[in-house]
Amino acid sequence: MSATRVCSLSELEQDTALRVVVDGTAIAVVKDSEGEVHAIGDTCTHGDISLAEGFVEGETLECWAHGSAFSLLTGKPLNLPAYEPVPVFAVTIDGDDVLIDPAVTKDVN
Known part of the structure; x- marks a missing residue:
């Protein structure tokens, strides 16, 4: 599978998240x-909640429902109640296009 254009850079507002679905994978x-x-990954591992509806602060995305914040760099939850990480995907910027391949996750170990 190859990277898919998901949006343009100009569509992304600073300190906000945009939910996209690529080949059945929901991504924030x-x-x-x-x-x-x-x-x-757009789905909070504590509940079936879209993380893109949450709050961006620094390098974290916080689930609006229960307050678990996930690292945008590693996908790891930084506080309870979530304890399982979400996948982190490689992003490619080509001009004004944002490209993601949901089959390629970043090695964050």
């Missing part, structure tokens, strides 16, 4: 306060 695409673009 985030532009952090530094302008860096991240892509993590």
Whole structure:
């Protein structure tokens, strides 16, 4: 599988998340306060909640329902009640296009 265009950079607002679905995989695409673009699994591992509806602060995305914050760099939850990580996907920027391949996760160990 190859990377798929999911949005343009201009569609991403700073410190917000955008939910996209690529080949059946829900992904939260985030532009952090530094302008860096991240892509993590969109479903909170504590409950079936879209993380893209949550709050971006620094390099974290917080689930609006129960408050678990996930690292945009590693996918690991930084506080309870979530204790399982979400996948982190490699992001490629090509001009103004944001590309993600849901079959390629970042090695964050």
